[in-house]
Amino acid sequence: MEEIQEEFLEQEEEESILSKNLISSRYNAPFRSTRMHIQRSNVCSRAYFVVVMVFFHVYILNVIALLLYVHYNNGPGDLVSADGDASAPVRDSRSRLPQPAPPSAGKLHDEEDYSQSFSLHRIEGIRVGHIQQVSIVPERTHEMKTLSLKPLLFEIPGFLSEEECRVVVQLAQLKGLMNSQPLTPSQGQESNQPLLSFSTEEVFSLLDLNQDGFLQKQEILSHSRSRDGTWLSPDSLRQILTGLEACLTGMLTLGDFRQVYDVSHQPQQQRSGKLHTHFKQRSRHTWLYQGPGSHHVLQTLRKRVMGLTRLPSSLVELSEPLQVNRYEPRDFSSSHYDSSSSLPETTCAHTRLAGNTSALTEVSCRYLTVLFYLSSAEDGGETTFPVADNRTYDEQALIQDGVDLTDTQQTCGKGNLRIKPTTGTALLWYNHLSDGRGWMGELDEYSLHGDCPVRRGVKWVASSWVNVDPDHQQQARYQRLVAQRHQTKSGMEDQYYPLSHSDLHLDL
Template identity: 80%
Template sequence: MEDTQEHFMDQEECNNSNKPSSSPYNSPFRSTRLHIQRSNVCSRAYFVVVMVFFHVYILNVIALLLYVHYNNGPGDLVSRDGASSVSVSDSESALTHPAPTSVELQDEDYSQSFSLPRLEGIRVGYVQQVSLLPDKTHEMKTLSLKPLLFEIPGFLSEEECRVVVQLAQLKGLMESQTPAPSQGQEDSNQPLLSLSTEEIFSLLDLNQDGLLQKYEIVSHSHSRDGTWLSPDSLRQILAGLETCPTGVLTLEDFRQVYNMSKGPGKQRSGKLWSRFKQRSKHTWLYQGLGSHHVLQTLRNRVISLTRLPSALVELSEPLQVIRYEHRDFSNAHHDSSPPHSETTCSHTRLAGNTSALAEVSCRYVTVLFYLNSVEDGGETTFPVADNRTYEEQALVQDGVDLTDTQETCGRGNLRIKPTAGTALLWYNHLSDGRGWMGELDEYSLHGDCPVRRGVKWVANSWVNVDPDHQMQAHYQRLVAQRNQAKSGMDEHYKPLSHSDLHQDL
């Protein structure tokens, strides 16, 4: 019996030993271990997939950037970034060209800012120091605020004055285009040409059909010297034509319009335009590359004095040298012209594609040099400098015309005696409030008193600026392109030097 029980107990232990353990300690441990292993396998697989996709995405982005870079080029990327930070006008004016010249670089520099620096007058009599030469400081004195006028003694040396006069004599001087009538001739208040209304109508009527069309009026835009029809009269005639219902002017219509254009206040009083007179001789001296070193030095000194972009000064008019002999003079006048939509500046006319009624001088700054000291007379007069108000009608009082320097030079508000080496600087235009050239400063009216004893030599350096800054920038780009093309042609057809020819042989 005992043997039987022992046998069963041994058999049960044997069976239990063959079965997996189901103890509370082992069972939970094994199940938990198997669950953790499966989770790690899923996490690792998910991580590998994500990393593969991430690397593929990064590689695609890098490939796309390389594709854009090598197809468009770094220059395009820079220009696109820059275009987002500038205005349309700035981006148009800042266009670059291959191998730009120094003139073109100056064009880009100033056209982006569209700013014309102006000197400060502070007050009449104020003296400020200006550095124009490496080893010398000049004093600049404010002579008036209306116009803004400065005097710089010692701007030129005696040697420089002598060289400029000699160069002008070698070039040859010509008579002024508007000489004054000599004594015994008709009164100077009479126009140079006397034409009837019918004759003017006939001159304007190109096809002689008895009707005046708009294109016929515009075609006479070159009549800007005031000898028979001024730009102001042309504007009045054009305005009358535009108000006519038929769009044309008959002789009777033209007579009414033309008579109105000659009325008071319609033609700059007839004094400052069609009756301006002067008696002198003058010539023009080129100041660019290849000119005398004194002329180039003066131009660079003007750049330093005015603080204007060098491209403006370099592309302006040549230096005008004038000789006033005994009793020579010039009536009071403006160096520049008021801006009008119907006119175009003479120096930028080639850059414009539109027709204008007249070409006018656009001179932002005048720098006048006295090349010698005059014994008696020859003063530069500013009749209305620092007046409280300016009215053209007020220039004629009690039959006395302040613009007639022959008779009333001594009555001007400001007169400067010519002294060798002294320079005068004045602004012919006001600022437009945005840093560019604005309206004509009517107080810049000036003239030259008659020379009573001796000879007077002066030189005028004008800085030409178009009131339309985009037109000015366009003009400078055209000049830069032309100079670049010319330099390329010169390089292409450059003659062989002696050494090159010897090597070829």
């Protein structure tokens, strides 16, 4: 029995040893394979890391090369401001006017494609009282406050330093000031003055160039302009041409002309029921050129206007020169519009080089106005916007209790918004609405404004207008024509010399 028990115990020990070996073999095999797997993974991850780093460095080099290519291809002027400081805001690419390319093979780009490739930047007003930060000069930001939404009007304190204001005033005095004249009909204001002192028969005879007793359309259009602005106002021409189109023969006899002419010279209030007052102004003014060769303060001022408005330099540089006005005690200007409504029979004065020769009259087309206060009047001299932010606009509402709100001499205190002149402050407002496609739309009737009489002291102001033709194709043709005439011959195809406006605005 003892031998049998010993054999049984030995068998159990052998079985336990075998089972332990089997279990250890089962656990050891995966452990070894796991270690081998870890080693292989380390090798793969190390190679993967090397490949990723190589591609990353190649990508960085490609980005640097692309930036260098863009920089040297477009020129440094596209990446920094015109002042040469990188801190100035970069203009939105959507607002860049494409620089007209010189004609190749005698053929220009298609006007439709050309005109659709750019738009006008427009600052958002948000709400009345909203303040936004703008970067106009290096290492400084300005606060721009929204004063009204109708029209879109902003105030920027400290736009100019006192020293810069003093320099502009001195330059204006050196240039010489002239008495400001009321706007003529060619500048968007109707006139109720009689046509010189001629009778209806004498006017008919003057218009009848071939003296055949009939007036044709071309004969009327040939007399559509005069130097004094009183020869056939745009409204009179519209009435006469309407009467001409009603005639089956396409010609006007003396009897037909007498009826049409007498109607066209009735008071404006009786014909349309709308109010049209004479523009009145009493001040002294001059124009200061801001292009190459001008005083550096004037050039700096124009560059700041570009930075503030974010409009293309080629557009701003081809606009009117800077107008400086001096208002002495009792000087004023009645409420008026800086720009004009777009009508089929009118053309913009600044694009007359590429203008429609059949247009009846030329008008001022000013997308926006930037007004600079060069001094602070001791008393009076506020800039007034009589209908700013009105719920609706109605010309009849300008007459209240028999008083004309456009008469700033009598009713300046009744305007909705008055801004006291402060040295160095700038005002920016848009004279036109947007057409919904990024271009200049209808005249904003709420932009009606004037200057209250100065009661004590002297007020100096400067006005910078940006001229834009409501017809973007016309503006494109004008830009292209100027580019062809004033392009430099040094190989810099994008460099332009500003067009002189001395022959365009002598009567302003």
